[in-house]
Amino acid sequence: MEKLLDIENLRVTFPTRQGEFEAVRGVSFNLGQERLGIVGESGSGKSMTGRAILRLIRPPGRVTADRLELGGRDLMAMSERDMQRVRGEQISMVMQDPKFSLNPVMHVGEQIIEIYRFHTGASKRDAYAKAIEMLQAVSINNPERVMRAYPHEMSGGMGQRIMIAMMLVTEPKILIADEPTSALDVSVQTQVLSIIDRLVRKRGMGLIFISHDLNLVASFCDRVLIMYAGRIVETCAADKLHEATHPYTRGLLNSLPRLDNPKSRLQALKRDPNWTLAPSVDGRV
Amino acid sequence: MSRLEINDLSVWFGQDRDRVDAVKHASFAVPSGASFGLVGESGSGKSTILRALVGLVPTWSGEMKIDGQQLTKKRPRGFFKDVQMVFQDPYASLHPRHTVDQVLGETLNLHGFSDINDRIEQLLQDVGLGPAFRFRYPHQLSGGQRQRVAIARALAPEPSVLLLDEPTSALDVSVQAEVLNLLADLRETRALTYLMVSHNLAVVAHMCNEIAVMQAGEIVEVMGVEDMRAMTPQHPYTRHLLESSQGYRPSEEQSE
Numbered sequence: 001m002e003k004l005l006d007i008e009n010l011r012v013t014f015p016t017r018q019g020e021f022e023a024v025r026g027v028s029f030n031l032g033q034e035r036l037g038i039v040g041e042s043g044s045g046k047s048m049t050g051r052a053i054l055r056l057i058r059p060p061g062r063v064t065a066d067r068l069e070l071g072g073r074d075l076m077a078m079s080e081r082d083m084q085r086v087r088g089e090q091i092s093m094v095m096q097d098p099k100f101s102l103n104p105v106m107h108v109g110e111q112i113i114e115i116y117r118f119h120t121g122a123s124k125r126d127a128y129a130k131a132i133e134m135l136q137a138v139s140i141n142n143p144e145r146v147m148r149a150y151p152h153e154m155s156g157g158m159g160q161r162i163m164i165a166m167m168l169v170t171e172p173k174i175l176i177a178d179e180p181t182s183a184l185d186v187s188v189q190t191q192v193l194s195i196i197d198r199l200v201r202k203r204g205m206g207l208i209f210i211s212h213d214l215n216l217v218a219s220f221c222d223r224v225l226i227m228y229a230g231r232i233v234e235t236c237a238a239d240k241l242h243e244a245t246h247p248y249t250r251g252l253l254n255s256l257p258r259l260d261n262p263k264s265r266l267q268a269l270k271r272d273p274n275w276t277l278a279p280s281v282d283g284r285v
Numbered sequence: 286m287s288r289l290e291i292n293d294l295s296v297w298f299g300q301d302r303d304r305v306d307a308v309k310h311a312s313f314a315v316p317s318g319a320s321f322g323l324v325g326e327s328g329s330g331k332s333t334i335l336r337a338l339v340g341l342v343p344t345w346s347g348e349m350k351i352d353g354q355q356l357t358k359k360r361p362r363g364f365f366k367d368v369q370m371v372f373q374d375p376y377a378s379l380h381p382r383h384t385v386d387q388v389l390g391e392t393l394n395l396h397g398f399s400d401i402n403d404r405i406e407q408l409l410q411d412v413g414l415g416p417a418f419r420f421r422y423p424h425q426l427s428g429g430q431r432q433r434v435a436i437a438r439a440l441a442p443e444p445s446v447l448l449l450d451e452p453t454s455a456l457d458v459s460v461q462a463e464v465l466n467l468l469a470d471l472r473e474t475r476a477l478t479y480l481m482v483s484h485n486l487a488v489v490a491h492m493c494n495e496i497a498v499m500q501a502g503e504i505v506e507v508m509g510v511e512d513m514r515a516m517t518p519q520h521p522y523t524r525h526l527l528e529s530s531q532g533y534r535p536s537e538e539q540s541e
């Protein structure tokens with residue numbers, strides 16, 4: 001399998017009132033033409049890992065890595081100008097806050113058209129047709145209206161689907177999707193995931209799928225990294241996630257409410273300080 | 286008498302070719318101390334119903350009542366001490382240049398509390414955020430941490446009705462468990478009433494006794510939680526939704 005991304009000892013650090021805070025503490029993994037899930041509790045560094053790959057950590061935050069390569073090219077050494085080309089054309093990211101990443105004073109349609117034309121140089125007419133096609137693909141019922149609308153006029157799940165349409169329209173090699181379907185009903189979620197799935201299997205796209213939904217990751221992804229406090233504590237095949245052994249992963253699995261098995265109280269994690277101290281597990285295959 | 290009631294509520298936006306009938310003739314009632322769930326298609330009008338209740342949509346018809354009192358264009362004095370909402374989009378609902386301390390402090394001030402310092406500490410603890418987060422700005426928080434600040438702010442005035450729009454969709458499953466336990470405790474000790482929107486059917490079933498299912502602006506079915514757990518819906522859309530809830534399974538046609 002072709003290696004798309006190769007990452008070694010990635011670190012993200014922020015200065016805070018209490019001193020330096022390491023949000024990502026030396027993670028290593030690679031990505032092929034596969035669906036790689038990243039799960040882990042809130043604040044464990046999932047989003048910062050995704051953003052660091054695209055060099056989207058704003059100062060005073062800092063990123064270091066022994067290796068951060070896209071198809072053999074060193075991303076750390078690239079100029080900001082080259083990075084702009086990489087973003088969108090090679091690697092796209094669907095951010096966790098879709099509406100926040102859309103321009104609030106620009107029509108939805110213009111935004112999709114602009115990004116498509118920037119990367120492909122297509123005509124306005126072709127870009128319009130492509131945008132409509134993408135919105136239909138993500139199950140937007142009335143794409144003409146949505147094209148003319150502003151982001152605040154969209155529901156939560158429509159905002160997410162617009163972001164996904166916008167990130168896929170340039171047919172990137174890698175998609176980093178940060179909680180891309182958390183605002184979608186399960187039925188639309190299946191439709192949207194099947195589009196992404198097809199791009200992975202037919203076009204060999206690499207997918208990093210960040211999600212809190214353990215059942216979804218188990219059924220949708222190929223491989224999973226489980227993060228805790230900025231490190232990888234365990235990796236496994238996605239369909240074996242329910243057999244994971246690390247007590248942290250077990251704790252996450254046990255805190256899920258279940259439709260078929262009502263409980264009066266849910267079980268929250270009991271953290272062990274040793275989890276933070278253990279070295280990061282290598283996520284390279 | 287119901288704590289919360291809507292009758293034949295319709296909400297629309299825009300006009301002519303851009304007109305959207307976001308909610309069409311919706312009716313339901315929530316007794317005091319109960320939890321009522323809203324689930325359904327993305328874009329079907331769930332958030333719009335909550336926004337209409339707190340007075341954030343200009344064009345609607347039908348009836349909305351709190352404790353039998355008809356709501357009109359303006360919300361009565363004291364309404365927001367009693368009724369609070371947690372918005373779907375935590376980023377947009379927090380002021381980017383206000384620290385967590387300012388967000389909570391201002392809300393407490395506005396509602397006339399005096400022991401503000403202690404209350405901020407307690408609220409942060411309730412939602413599982415340590416004191417280190419008190420002076421951070423929204424952009425210095427992860428998605429789930431921001432959502433917890435939004436929940437803490439809604440709890441600050443000690444409301445008796447909470448409108449929760451996807452309150453746990455940005456949270457990891459352990460914090461979700463803590464927040465749901467907290468909400469259940471508060472419902473017990475303070476007899477709170479919840480109206481809750483979620484795409485996670487297991488979460489809705491855990492919290493709610495009755496659930497309305499929406500599709501394209503309409504409530505297609507109101508079901509008891511037992512029927513939901515037993516997967517015995519009345520409406521085909523509900524059946525479709527329940528079947529899709531069992532993880533990702535590509536359909537025949539999609540997987541070829």
Ligand SMILES: Nc1ncnc2c1ncn2[C@@H]1O[C@H](COP(=O)(O)OP(=O)(O)OP(=O)(O)O)[C@@H](O)[C@H]1O
Nearest residue numbers: 014023042043044045046047048425426427428429
């Ligand atoms: N600008 C910043 N300054 C200080 N700390 C920050 C900053 N940005 C993020 N952090 C911290 O970095 C840690 C990792 O954040 P990240 O957004 O990667 O979490 P996450 O795993 O995506 O969590 P969630 O599931 O809640 O989105 C968090 O504890 C967060 O508070």
Ligand SMILES: Nc1ncnc2c1ncn2[C@@H]1O[C@H](COP(=O)(O)OP(=O)(O)OP(=O)(O)O)[C@@H](O)[C@H]1O
Nearest residue numbers: 153155156157158298307327328329330331332333
């Ligand atoms: N301010 C607005 N202007 C125009 N249309 C709007 C506005 N707010 C909502 N709508 C439209 O109303 C419909 C219902 O939106 P709503 O946000 O209530 O959906 P929802 O059920 O909460 O969906 P989701 O699960 O995706 O959040 C959508 O078609 C949306 O585009």
Ligand SMILES: [Mg+2]
Nearest residue numbers: 047096427428
């Ligand atoms: Mg995140």
Ligand SMILES: [Mg+2]
Nearest residue numbers: 155156332373
């Ligand atoms: Mg909504």
